[in-house]
Amino acid sequence: MSTRRLRVIIIGGGIGGLCLAQGLNTAGIDVAVYERDADPDARTQGYRLNIEPVGSRALHDCLPAHLWQILVATAGDSGPGMGVFTEKMRLLMREDAPPAGLDPTEQTHAVSRVTLRRLLLAGLDGIVHFGKETTGYRQNADGTATALFTDGTSATGDLLVGADGANSRVRRQLLPHARRTPAPGVGIGGKLPLGDGSAWLPEELVSTKNMFLPKRDFLFTAVFRRRETDGTTAEHVGDQLRAADLDPGLLVQDAKDDDYVMWAYVAHRRALPADLPDASAGGRGHRLRDLVASRLTHWHPDLRKLIAQTPADTIEQFDFTTARQIKPWPTTQVTVLGDAAHSMPPVGGLGGNAALYDANVLRRALIAVDRGEAELLPAVAEYERAMLKNGFAAVRAATMYLRLATLPSHTVRTVARTFFRLCGTIPPLRRAIFSD
Numbered sequence: 452m453s454t455r456r457l458r459v460i461i462i463g464g465g466i467g468g469l470c471l472a473q474g475l476n477t478a479g480i481d482v483a484v485y486e487r488d489a490d491p492d493a494r495t496q497g498y499r500l501n502i503e504p505v506g507s508r509a510l511h512d513c514l515p516a517h518l519w520q521i522l523v524a525t526a527g528d529s530g531p532g533m534g535v536f537t538e539k540m541r542l543l544m545r546e547d548a549p550p551a552g553l554d555p556t557e558q559t560h561a562v563s564r565v566t567l568r569r570l571l572l573a574g575l576d577g578i579v580h581f582g583k584e585t586t587g588y589r590q591n592a593d594g595t596a597t598a599l600f601t602d603g604t605s606a607t608g609d610l611l612v613g614a615d616g617a618n619s620r621v622r623r624q625l626l627p628h629a630r631r632t633p634a635p636g637v638g639i640g641g642k643l644p645l646g647d648g649s650a651w652l653p654e655e656l657v658s659t660k661n662m663f664l665p666k667r668d669f670l671f672t673a674v675f676r677r678r679e680t681d682g683t684t685a686e687h688v689g690d691q692l693r694a695a696d697l698d699p700g701l702l703v704q705d706a707k708d709d710d711y712v713m714w715a716y717v718a719h720r721r722a723l724p725a726d727l728p729d730a731s732a733g734g735r736g737h738r739l740r741d742l743v744a745s746r747l748t749h750w751h752p753d754l755r756k757l758i759a760q761t762p763a764d765t766i767e768q769f770d771f772t773t774a775r776q777i778k779p780w781p782t783t784q785v786t787v788l789g790d791a792a793h794s795m796p797p798v799g800g801l802g803g804n805a806a807l808y809d810a811n812v813l814r815r816a817l818i819a820v821d822r823g824e825a826e827l828l829p830a831v832a833e834y835e836r837a838m839l840k841n842g843f844a845a846v847r848a849a850t851m852y853l854r855l856a857t858l859p860s861h862t863v864r865t866v867a868r869t870f871f872r873l874c875g876t877i878p879p880l881r882r883a884i885f886s887d
């Protein structure tokens with residue numbers, strides 16, 4: 452068994468790549484991240500990310516304790532148990548709320564993407580290199596791999612991890628047969644801030660996540676509320692912030708990201724006009740909002756008002772693509788993680804959680820290798836098996852949610868509504884199906 456210390460290079464400083472880097476750095480493993488963005492603030496990312504318990508456990512395990520505590524304190528709540536309604540707001544089913552007093556690692560956290568990125572970058576100065584766009588890699592005779600960058604430079608490690616997102620260059624070279632296909636749905640989403648003007652919102656919309664299953668199309672809503680006010684957050688985690696050399700003002704400002712209700716409307720591509728406004732079109736938010744409103748004319752007035760009152764500059768359109776199942780491949784010193792392997796439609800909020808799961812599994816495998824308890828390639832092969840199993844289970848679940856959202860048949864929708872109504876009235880059935 453080799454006693455040489457490991458060097459890991461990660462391509463892509465997104466959620467999965469940075470979580471892995473934190474975990475390896477904390478374990479004392481030599482790691483470097485190469486990120487295409489010019490700097491940490493190159494992107495402002497609007498929606499909060501729903502971190503489910505699988506993602507919470509990964510972040511807890513990979514982040515130093517003080518960063519995990521800051522994450523929990525600055526996160527928001529999306530409320531207990533999801534409601535399933537008709538478009539007239541008649542309740543079909545409500546998921547059971549998780550038991551009170553759960554450990555934060557077993558809870559869901561609505562995290563500002565900007566805050567999450569700052570926390571994932573904390574303490575990684577000199578480890579994360581910005582402005583480094585990978586064009587591909589080279590596998591070397593000595594068993595190492597070398598990443599090549601557009602600026603003509605390169606970096607070599609014992610393991611190269613492609614965490615470079617859905618359009619991954621690393622995946623394209625490693626697995627040229629892997630395909631992504633456009634999914635049939637189109638999503639349009641917006642944010643209505645909670646404030647003085649939103650007192651009219653019904654309780655359901657401001658307390659939990661909800662899914663509306665009408666005779667056509669689909670609407671998802673989620674409320675994001677901070678757990679603590681700005682003052683108490685700074686007070687609560689002030690020492691941890693200072694220990695991490697983080698600017699409390701900046702971090703609390705990001706997390707503040709005013710409380711809001713977000714909605715995501717999903718329809719089959721065929722149901723919408725072919726000439727949806729493109730990203731550069733002026734007045735795009737207004738046009739998207741009018742389009743959604745025109746599809747909701749028979750819906751409950753509060754749902755129509757939710758759309759009508761949403762500021763146009765928060766409204767965006769999302770096209771969905773799905774990774775096709777990849778068969779296992781012969782393991783080498785190059786692997787992939789997160790969206791680079793198993794991208795999926797965001798319906799259900801599963802992709803980021805799957806990337807965090809991968810990061811945690813790979814972290815454990817590499818710690819064993821670094822300690823001399825396992826050989827690199829068998830450990831990576833074991834990681835790849837777990838990553839493919841979990842990642843493509845999430846892809847199938849997201850695809851199923853999207854199919855439900857875009858079902859063209861009234862009959863099948865009636866069956867789906869009856870199914871949820873039955874689950875709503877028969878608790879053992881509901882628990883058996885929705886308890887995890």
Ligand SMILES: Cc1cc2nc3c(=O)[nH]c(=O)nc-3n(C[C@H](O)[C@H](O)[C@H](O)COP(=O)(O)OP(=O)(O)OC[C@H]3O[C@@H](n4cnc5c(N)ncnc54)[C@H](O)[C@@H]3O)c2cc1C
Pocket residue numbers: 462463464465466467468485486487488498499500501502583584585586614615616617618619620769788789790791797799800801802803804805806
């Ligand atoms: C609207 C929306 C809402 C979502 N909500 C949720 C949610 O609530 N919960 C959830 O779990 N998931 C959610 N997702 C999905 C989630 O955002 C992704 O699954 C997640 O970001 C994947 O993480 P990743 O690290 O694999 O890739 P990414 O986060 O995409 O990171 C990839 C990184 O690689 C960099 N990169 C790309 N190419 C190169 C290159 N050639 N060289 C160097 N660097 C490169 C990119 O700049 C980026 O920083 C949502 C997605 C969308 C679109």
